[in-house]
Amino acid sequence: GEAVRAAGVKADALGSEVFTIKTTGDTLFIVGEDGAGDPISRDTHAGTLWGVYEWLEQTLKVRWLWPGELGTHVPKAATVTTGSLNETTAPRLVQRKIRPGPGMNEPPRTLGFTPAAQEKYARDENVFLRRHRMGATMKLVYSHAFTDWWDKYGQDHPEWFQLNEDGRRGPAGKGSRFSMCMSNPELHQQIVADWKQARAKDPSIGRALNACENDIVGLCVCEPCKAWDGSTPSDYTDFIAPGSKIAGKRFVSNRNARFLLSLQERVVKEDPEAVVVGYAYMNYFVAPTSGIQLNPNVWVGFCPSGSWYPRDERDHAWIKRQWSGWAATGARLFFRPNYFLTGHTMPNLFTRSFADEFHHAVKSGIVATDFDSLTGQWATQGTNLYQLVRLHTRPDAKTDDLLGEYYSGFGPAAEAVKAYFDYWEKYTLDGRERTVAALRERKASFWRSFARMSDAAFPPDAFPPGEALLKKAEAAAASDPESAARVAFLSRGLDHAKLCARVAELFSSKAPAAEVKKGLDELVAFRRKHEGENLSNFTAAAWSEGSGWALPAEYK
Numbered sequence: 001g002e003a004v005r006a007a008g009v010k011a012d013a014l015g016s017e018v019f020t021i022k023t024t025g026d027t028l029f030i031v032g033e034d035g036a037g038d039p040i041s042r043d044t045h046a047g048t049l050w051g052v053y054e055w056l057e058q059t060l061k062v063r064w065l066w067p068g069e070l071g072t073h074v075p076k077a078a079t080v081t082t083g084s085l086n087e088t089t090a091p092r093l094v095q096r097k098i099r100p101g102p103g104m105n106e107p108p109r110t111l112g113f114t115p116a117a118q119e120k121y122a123r124d125e126n127v128f129l130r131r132h133r134m135g136a137t138m139k140l141v142y143s144h145a146f147t148d149w150w151d152k153y154g155q156d157h158p159e160w161f162q163l164n165e166d167g168r169r170g171p172a173g174k175g176s177r178f179s180m181c182m183s184n185p186e187l188h189q190q191i192v193a194d195w196k197q198a199r200a201k202d203p204s205i206g207r208a209l210n211a212c213e214n215d216i217v218g219l220c221v222c223e224p225c226k227a228w229d230g231s232t233p234s235d236y237t238d239f240i241a242p243g244s245k246i247a248g249k250r251f252v253s254n255r256n257a258r259f260l261l262s263l264q265e266r267v268v269k270e271d272p273e274a275v276v277v278g279y280a281y282m283n284y285f286v287a288p289t290s291g292i293q294l295n296p297n298v299w300v301g302f303c304p305s306g307s308w309y310p311r312d313e314r315d316h317a318w319i320k321r322q323w324s325g326w327a328a329t330g331a332r333l334f335f336r337p338n339y340f341l342t343g344h345t346m347p348n349l350f351t352r353s354f355a356d357e358f359h360h361a362v363k364s365g366i367v368a369t370d371f372d373s374l375t376g377q378w379a380t381q382g383t384n385l386y387q388l389v390r391l392h393t394r395p396d397a398k399t400d401d402l403l404g405e406y407y408s409g410f411g412p413a414a415e416a417v418k419a420y421f422d423y424w425e426k427y428t429l430d431g432r433e434r435t436v437a438a439l440r441e442r443k444a445s446f447w448r449s450f451a452r453m454s455d456a457a458f459p460p461d462a463f464p465p466g467e468a469l470l471k472k473a474e475a476a477a478a479s480d481p482e483s484a485a486r487v488a489f490l491s492r493g494l495d496h497a498k499l500c501a502r503v504a505e506l507f508s509s510k511a512p513a514a515e516v517k518k519g520l521d522e523l524v525a526f527r528r529k530h531e532g533e534n535l536s537n538f539t540a541a542a543w544s545e546g547s548g549w550a551l552p553a554e555y556k
Helices: 002-006 047-060 115-131 149-153 185-201 223-229 253-267 313-327 351-363 382-393 399-408 411-430 432-442 450-457 460-476 481-508 513-530 538-548
Strands: 019-024 027-032 086-089 208-210 275-280 298-302 332-335
Touching: 002 027, 019 047, 027 047, 047 086, 115 538, 185 208, 185 253, 223 253, 253 275, 253 298, 298 313, 313 332, 313 351, 332 351, 351 382, 351 399, 351 411, 382 399, 382 411, 399 411, 411 432, 411 460, 411 481, 432 450, 450 481, 450 538, 460 481, 481 513, 481 538
Parallel strands: 208 275, 275 298, 298 332
Antiparallel strands: 019 027, 019 086
């Protein structure tokens, strides 16, 4: 408008998602680059909205601790004063993405939300994520790129697909996943040709060529691919868990890097600004050893397979070295881990370790994120999740400062709540060997079937010290109704975790069917009673339970 122009703010010149906050006299201007569409859609540019959130955070110290009204902390003040401001700000990361919890696109299960509650939760969470500026400056389209290629090209061009140990090309069995023959130049040519054709039909797909391998280890054993592999790191097998998908698999990071570079050298002839997007994943997430130099038009999503928290210091340092090794190639890196899928509903905390890894990525020039996924255990994993979202807006922020923001929402109970979360973080880290042993004994996974071992990772004697710390927090917050309500939120989250661990124990001990049913009914009753409170994404929890527990048909 005219007033904005008179203030010297050139709204039309602002870049994607950029905003200006400026005061002139007694007037405050918040102006941003905005796109058409739903303002809470991740695909809609919302520069003005980002500016409003920024002003609320910096001036009023508003904090969004978890989805919903109770998680919205607005410190009380008699007056609101904004100082002299003249700031133009762009998001530090061109994509800030945390995927919705697993199961949210599926019909609700008995153990999950009811349909209406699931709809409410999804909206509350989406609003929360937008308040933490989830979105994208540029369109970056990628996924496992070749899942339908065998059906499209397998009959005519089997040479584009993995060579198996038995000498056959393509999937090892009917319906099996497959990897590509990365060294095949005709494959590279077809990938670029398909990209050109897709862009001609729909220019809105953007400049990114999707070259992410399928969701499987690199399996091709043809001589050209093996020649591309080069030397294997001497410590490669030291850090691969025996039960991992990549245990015993060949190191193929060098071939993956050469594959991405070959594609980029082809697409640059079509569009100098085009980028090639690939993954550092499976048996190609470890840093290349070939000394290959990529360039900023090669984007690599770092997804360290089989690497979960809690870690010991040696494992943690090794993972950071792999990020640094990929960064040294000259590629642009984005963070694409699965870390937050773990833990089921338990207070499984790794807040400081994760912050250290994220800060390491920031120092190496991280450009974007894509976290899979947000399981939404807000009342038990609150510090994990608050720090995760805040680092997207404040990548350089110190861990203690971000946690201080979170604890400030508990008013007079802040110190007691800090002690509570510190207890669970130490318990999680100290219990690493116990958790890994449970995983192997129960034949579970850190992510999909963690529910199978919840009771072993968090046995009954773990809970009383946490409950005692919450009692202290409850007493400290007694004079402040809002803080007391937030402490009660944490208490209900711990009650929920105990119920889940109890059901896990019933399944693991092969308790009589009647006892199992009683435990499941108590869990369902609790979830129905509290499903509007955003304690937990019950549907994501049910997704894990469906894989981890031998559920009777009526609970699936």
